[in-house]
Amino acid sequence: MRRTLLLLVTLFSLLHIAAQTPDAKMKTFVAGLMSKMTLDEKIGQLNLVTPGWGVPTGSVVSKGVEDNIRKGRVGGLFGIFGPDKVRQAQTLAMNESRLKIPLIFGLDVIHGHKTIFPIPLGLSCSWDTALIERSARIAATEASADGLCWVFSPMVDIARDARWGRIAEGSGEDPYLGSKIARAMVKGYQGTDLTKDNTVMACVKHFALYGAAESGRDYNTTDMSRIRMYNEYLPPYKAAVDAGVGSVMSSFNEIDGIPATGNRWLLTNLLRTQWGFKGFVVSDYTSVNEMIAHGMGDLQAVSAQALNAGLDMDMVGEGFLTTLQKSLKAGTVTTKQIDDACRRILEAKYRLGLFDDPFRYVNDTRPGKEILTAENRQAAREIAARSMVLLKNDRQVLPLKKSGTIALIGPLANNHTEMLGTWAVSGDNTKSITIQQGIQNVSGNSVSIVYAKGANITDDSAFAKRISPFAKPTEIDARHPDDMIHEAIDVAAKADAVVVVVGEAAEMSGESASRTDLDLPGSQRKLVEALIKTGKPLVVVLLNGRPLALPWLQEGASAILEAWFAGTEAGNAIADVLFGNYNPSGKLTTSFPRNVGQVPIYYNHKNTGRPFEGGDPKFKSDYLDVVNEPLYPFGYGLSYSSFSYDTVLLSETTLRPGQSITASVTVTNKGDVAGEETVQLYIRDMVGSVTRPLKELKGFKKIMLKAHEAVKVDFSITENELKFYNSDLKYAAEPGDFKVFIGTNSRDVKEAAFRLVK
Structure with missing residues (x-):
C-alpha cells in the first residue's frame, strides 16, 4: 500500500510538471537545483571570469580559473571561443564540479564574429533595420558555431560627442532610430527560440547614459536630469528590454552621484519595476571594483552595494566571490538577494538549453560550414x-x-x-x-x-x-x-x-x-x-x-x-x-562638426531664449568664429541620383485622440540611374509644458526609385508620435500646435502644420 501511494505521488508530481507552462517548468527546475546548492556555490554562479586563453578585452586576467570551476565558484567564462576550448572548460564543469552546473560562454561580438561587418555606427547609416538584423543573425550563427551562447551586444548608448571613442560602437545621436536598431539587433541575435543552437543571448549595454560622458572622455562622469534621461537617452535601452533581451550590462559612469553598477534606482526601480525586465544584470569589466575609486568604500562595501542595487553577475573583479559571505554575516546583504541573483543566472542557462545539453554549442563540424562562408x-x-x-x-x-x-x-x-x-x-x-x-x-x-x-x-x-x-x-x-x-x-x-x-x-x-x-x-x-x-x-x-x-x-x-x-x-x-x-x-546618424569646439552637436537640440536666426548676431546664441550649424547634418547623405521633394500634404490639419493624420510627399528621382532614398519624417511640438526640441525624428522609409520615377510616400501620425515625458515623468501628448517636416535630411525639409485637439 505504501509503495503504491509513493508511486501515485511520484506520478502526480510528474504529471504536474508536464502540465506546467515552460516558464513554470523552468522555475520548478531552478528551485530544485538551488535547494541542493551551498551558499558558496550560489555565490559562484555570480562570478564571471576570463581565463586568458583568448583575447583579453580589459586590463585584468583572472587567476586560478580551473580550480574555481571545479569548486563550483564560476558561473561563466568570456574571452575564449572555439569548440575545443569551450569543450575543455565545459567538461571541467560537468565532470569535476559537485553539481555539474554548466557554464555560460560569452564574448564581445560587436559587429560580427569572424565575418566582420561595418562598425555599428556605420551599420546605423544604412537606416535599414532588416539589414542590421541580418548582420546580427549571421553573427549569432557564427558565434554559436564557435561555442558561444552569449554576446555583449548591442551597444545602444546615445552619443553626441565625437570625442568619445565608443561612439563607434553605437547607432548615433537619435533615440528613435537607436530604438529601432536596438530591437533589430536583439531579434537578430536571439531569434524566436534561445534553445536553438544557432541563437545567442544578447546583452544590451551600457546601462545607462554611458554615451554622455563629460568632455567625451571615456569612463568619465555623467550627469543629467531625469526628464532628459527619459526622453533622449533611455529609449533604446527600453526598446531592447521590450524586445526580450536576456541580459543587461551596467555602465562605468555614475548617475545622480551613484555609479551605475551600484545604483538601485537604475537597476531595480527603473529596469525591473518600471520596465519589467526579467533577465540578469552583469557588471562591465571590473566595474564593481572601480566603485572604490569613485569613493564608495572598500571592496566588501561596494560589492554589497552592487548586490543590493540589483547586480547579478560580477565581471572579472571577484568582489562577490571574495566578500559576499562576509557581508551576509555582517547583515549588509541578505540570503534572498544572493538567491535572487543566482536564480536569474540559472534561468538564463535554462533558457539557453544548457541544462538539457551543456555541449549544445560545441560541434566540431559547424565552424567549417558556418563561419566565414562565401x-x-x-x-x-x-x-x-x-x-x-x-x-x-x-x-x-x-x-x-x-x-x-x-x-x-x-x-x-x-x-x-x-x-x-x-x-x-x-x-x-x-x-x-x-x-x-x-x-x-x-x-x-x-x-x-x-x-x-x-x-x-x-x-x-x-x-x-x-x-x-x-x-x-x-x-x-x-x-x-x-x-x-x-x-x-x-x-x-x-x-x-x-x-x-x-x-x-x-x-x-x-x-x-x-x-x-x-x-x-x-x-x-x-x-x-x-x-x-x-x-x-x-x-x-x-x-x-x-x-x-x-x-x-x-x-x-x-x-x-x-x-x-x-x-x-x-x-x-x-x-x-x-x-x-x-x-x-x-x-x-551623427552630425559632423565643423570643429571640435562645436561638440556636443546634435540636430534635436532645443531653442534658447535668444536663438540666432539671422541678422545681427550680437547677444544671440552663436559663436564668434564659426556658424552654429554642423558641417554635415543628421540624416545627410548624397547619391549618384538626385531626389526632389514636393510640398508636404496633410490629410487633415486637426488630430484627435484615437485618430490619425496622413502626411504625404512625392519624391522624384531626377537622375539617370536608379537609387535608394531614405525619406525622413520629423515633428516639432511648438508649445509644451516643458521645452521641446526643434525637431524630432518620428519616422523614415527607405524607397527605391528608377531613373526619373516619382513615388508618393505616406506617413501616419497618431497621438503616440506626439508623446513625451513631462516634468512629472508622465508619458503623454499635450494638445496644441505641431509642425511636421519631411525631407532628405534633418536640415533640408518641407513642412506643414497641424493641431492636436483633446
Whole structure:
C-alpha cells in the first residue's frame, strides 16, 4: 500500500510538471537545483571570469580559473571561443564540479564574429533595420558555431560627442532610430527560440547614459536630469528590454552621484519595476571594483552595494566571490538577494538549453560550414556598401570610369590591418580585403592602378604606440614624410583620377580612445592638401570610427565617401560604390562638426531664449568664429541620383485622440540611374509644458526609385508620435500646435502644420 501511494505521488508530481507552462517548468527546475546548492556555490554562479586563453578585452586576467570551476565558484567564462576550448572548460564543469552546473560562454561580438561587418555606427547609416538584423543573425550563427551562447551586444548608448571613442560602437545621436536598431539587433541575435543552437543571448549595454560622458572622455562622469534621461537617452535601452533581451550590462559612469553598477534606482526601480525586465544584470569589466575609486568604500562595501542595487553577475573583479559571505554575516546583504541573483543566472542557462545539453554549442563540424562562408562574406559586402555615406560629389566625379589610370594613395589604401575597425576581437585582419584588392577585383583589367602610400597614419611614434598597446604599433615608414608625399604627387601626375584613402587607425576609436582633435592626423592632412594642389580630380575615402571635423576637406576635395571601418569585405564594398556597382544610399546618424569646439552637436537640440536666426548676431546664441550649424547634418547623405521633394500634404490639419493624420510627399528621382532614398519624417511640438526640441525624428522609409520615377510616400501620425515625458515623468501628448517636416535630411525639409485637439 505504501509503495503504491509513493508511486501515485511520484506520478502526480510528474504529471504536474508536464502540465506546467515552460516558464513554470523552468522555475520548478531552478528551485530544485538551488535547494541542493551551498551558499558558496550560489555565490559562484555570480562570478564571471576570463581565463586568458583568448583575447583579453580589459586590463585584468583572472587567476586560478580551473580550480574555481571545479569548486563550483564560476558561473561563466568570456574571452575564449572555439569548440575545443569551450569543450575543455565545459567538461571541467560537468565532470569535476559537485553539481555539474554548466557554464555560460560569452564574448564581445560587436559587429560580427569572424565575418566582420561595418562598425555599428556605420551599420546605423544604412537606416535599414532588416539589414542590421541580418548582420546580427549571421553573427549569432557564427558565434554559436564557435561555442558561444552569449554576446555583449548591442551597444545602444546615445552619443553626441565625437570625442568619445565608443561612439563607434553605437547607432548615433537619435533615440528613435537607436530604438529601432536596438530591437533589430536583439531579434537578430536571439531569434524566436534561445534553445536553438544557432541563437545567442544578447546583452544590451551600457546601462545607462554611458554615451554622455563629460568632455567625451571615456569612463568619465555623467550627469543629467531625469526628464532628459527619459526622453533622449533611455529609449533604446527600453526598446531592447521590450524586445526580450536576456541580459543587461551596467555602465562605468555614475548617475545622480551613484555609479551605475551600484545604483538601485537604475537597476531595480527603473529596469525591473518600471520596465519589467526579467533577465540578469552583469557588471562591465571590473566595474564593481572601480566603485572604490569613485569613493564608495572598500571592496566588501561596494560589492554589497552592487548586490543590493540589483547586480547579478560580477565581471572579472571577484568582489562577490571574495566578500559576499562576509557581508551576509555582517547583515549588509541578505540570503534572498544572493538567491535572487543566482536564480536569474540559472534561468538564463535554462533558457539557453544548457541544462538539457551543456555541449549544445560545441560541434566540431559547424565552424567549417558556418563561419566565414562565401555567403556570409557576400552579405558583409552588400551590407558594407549600404552603410557608406557620400558626403560630396562635385561635377559627378563619382562613379569612377572603369577605364584609364587611377592613382591609389594613402596609408589605408593597401592595409589589411585597419580594415576591420575597433571591437573586432575575433576577426582575422589577414582575411580582410584591402581597397587596392577591391578596386582590382571590381575594375578587372580595364583600369591601370598606380599606388603610393603617401603618408603614415601618424608620424608620432609615441602616439602610434598609444593607439595599439596590446598589438604591434601602427607602422611608421622609414622614409622621410616629405619623400613619401613627393612620391604620391608623382604617381598622381600619371593618373586620370586620384583616390586617397585616409582616416584613423582602427584603435583610434573604440574603448579608451577619446580624442580632442577631430581632424586627420597631421601627416595625412599634409598629404591630402598636397594632392588637392595638383588640380587632379580627387576622391577622398574616409575610414574612421567617429565623425571628423573636416571643413577644409569639404572645400578642397572633388568627392568624399565616408566608408567608416567596413569590415572583412571593406575593399570590395568600397570599390562597388566607387565604380557605381552600388549607388550609395547611406545617411549620417551623427552630425559632423565643423570643429571640435562645436561638440556636443546634435540636430534635436532645443531653442534658447535668444536663438540666432539671422541678422545681427550680437547677444544671440552663436559663436564668434564659426556658424552654429554642423558641417554635415543628421540624416545627410548624397547619391549618384538626385531626389526632389514636393510640398508636404496633410490629410487633415486637426488630430484627435484615437485618430490619425496622413502626411504625404512625392519624391522624384531626377537622375539617370536608379537609387535608394531614405525619406525622413520629423515633428516639432511648438508649445509644451516643458521645452521641446526643434525637431524630432518620428519616422523614415527607405524607397527605391528608377531613373526619373516619382513615388508618393505616406506617413501616419497618431497621438503616440506626439508623446513625451513631462516634468512629472508622465508619458503623454499635450494638445496644441505641431509642425511636421519631411525631407532628405534633418536640415533640408518641407513642412506643414497641424493641431492636436483633446
